[in-house]
Amino acid sequence: MKKKLVTSALPYANGALHLGHLAGAYLPADIYVRYLRGRGRDVVWVCGSDEHGAAITIRAKKEGISPRDIIDKYHELNKGTFEKFGISFDYYHRTSEKLHHETAQEFFTKLYEQGDQFEEQTSKQYYDAEFNQFLADRYIKGTCPDCNYTEAYGDQCESCGNTRSPEELINPVSTLSGNKPELKETTHWFFKLDKHQEWLKQWVELGMLDGKKHHSPRTWKNHVTGQCMSWLNDELLPRAITRDLDWGIPVPLEGAEGKVLYVWFDAPIGYISATKQWALDNGKNWEDYWKGDDTELVHFIGKDNIVFHCIIFPAMLKAYGDYALPVNVPANQFLNFEGDKFSKSRGWGIEQHEYLEEFADFPNKEDALRYALTRNMPENKDADFKWDEFVEFHDKELVGNLGNYINRVLVLTHKYFEGKVPASDTNLSEKYAEVLELTNALAADIESFNFKQAASRLMEISSWGNTYLQDVSPWKIYKAEPDSPLIAECMYISLQVVTLLSALTEPFIPFTSKKIRRLLNLSELQNGDLDTILSDLTAGKALIASEHAVAQPELLFAQINDRKDDSRKLIIERQKAKLAALLALKAEEEAAKHDPVKPEITFDDFTKLDIRTGKIIAAEPIKKADKLLKLTVDLGFERRTIVSGIALQFKPEDVIGQEVSVLVNLAPRKMRGVVSEGMILMGEDKKGNLAFVGAPEGFGNGFGVK
């Protein structure tokens, strides 16, 4: 069996993680790795904090603390929270470590020395003269040309959500000095991704690498292959891998002072440095897990990371040479929260550590959440986390099905056999048949990354147990014939199934698994134990021996909708009340929202605008543009072609004859190949509905609007 190297996306050490993150890249990996350990596989699972990038330095500046303060805080928080949820990384590293800096620099240097992997490009970028430094996109603020939001960043406007580039911003300002930045030339290194396009395509589409079969593409998820192919069928472009910034990994070249590796270049190398550190601490050789034919790499990520992990990082690894490429990248889609995206700024959703605090008095809260997230994992499409579903999974499946089953078996064992596993000469192979089939299916589900289905198999197994108990009904037999061997047989088999469940639950709900082991009075599971149990099951052997004494029954889960104790229910009610309050607040804000009044201008400014009345006399759609209409406007003294972004709301035939106001002295601009000579004035309401602003019918064309 080959070694396995498993990675989970490195969390950015600039904030806490929410439930969606857990369900996306950490919980599935944990299930997978725990399972592999149980099967006795040689597996290493690494992760760590991603601690570079401009977002961290900007935040530090804003809060008057150092970047180090921020990354230390969130590294500790995220690491600790993962531990509390039983997320069992072998190593949780951080990219600010010296070992990582060295590893990333060495990686860069080796590619650089090959001569044909990188190219230098010089371009003009904004520069802050006072601080003597180039400005990363995030360091530039200005007015968004789309929505007039005055605090838009150079890479994105947080008000309208559109992506930006710094040059588009109106009145750009450096966030460092507050001055207007100047454009200045700077040189950066670009990774020539285009060089790798051909083999990448072969690799993703056919699973072929260097003329050999590397993996079966059918085992990859549709949306993963799909997104990769949409990139690979297009033209890949060289990507900048350096930035002008003072926080990060210095570019290890002469004359590259003030430049660092771009975070996305250094972050995935974090998987390598984490493995190195783990190997150092455990007396292993990291290269055994990264290089050669005896190892398999699997990346667990969210869908936003697909391109990095399936195209860019593999290209980097291949360019370096020797490294194994991932055999699968089981990216999950996104988890929403009660119908909307998780959003820290809007307070929508719940973070992992918040959950632990809010549910402090909820018994088995870790497994309750792990289970709910697993059963509703966004494996192939976006999913929605709802408290009602959380309650349902908990009370119906964990309590009613699994917990109840185990309790029934233990109670009956004590009732009829003084807490000892009875003896029986039944044919286990025969009795195991259906359970074995379900168990094999569960294992296959995990190995093919179908964790949602695998979790439901657990329920099928305990459901089989419940049905079996019901079919035999030992309590009925007991009334007529207390010494019947059928009772012993039934309990003997049921105890085997409970023992099996103690191991099968481990990857999913490890805290519960541990409890079940304790109730059965069996030792804690070790690596490889699951494998032994599965082969015993296959061979029809006993998993728990006759005469073995089990512990006193104890409930594994406390029902939420409990008639006698509403404490758990109240916790859920509190969460729901929070949601209702947020929704009310949202509606209120929505109603009160209005665009801020723009900065004052002079009358002279106003008179520069030449606005005239006009009438649309022709209109036609523009090819390959959803939102644009090509309009011909009669201004009385001339006719003009004007391109207007109204096609989503107005059909060409509806606007002909429309009276409009036109800004006529606006500089012409070409859009989708059509030159627009002016702008039609439109009113726009909160929902984006548009209305023409024009003189009444018959007013006449070409008159000034003042």
Added chain:
RNA sequence: GGCGCGGUAGCUCAGCUGGUUAGAGCGCAGGAUUCAUAAUCCUGAGGUCGGCGGUUCGGGUCCGCCUCGCGCUACCA
């Protein structure tokens, strides 16, 4: 406009390379049972598999067109 993913019972979702009467859980209706946390077990009702057309002996499953949802991307002077 381009690209990707999805549209299957009231709800949440499974259905691999096409093959007999389309499945599960929850919910609903009826029944059984009392070992068990009002838990469990059985039975039942419910779907023209988004729409139209095509390939095929046969299509939820393949192809084309259309439509709706989500995401990325271009365009909103």
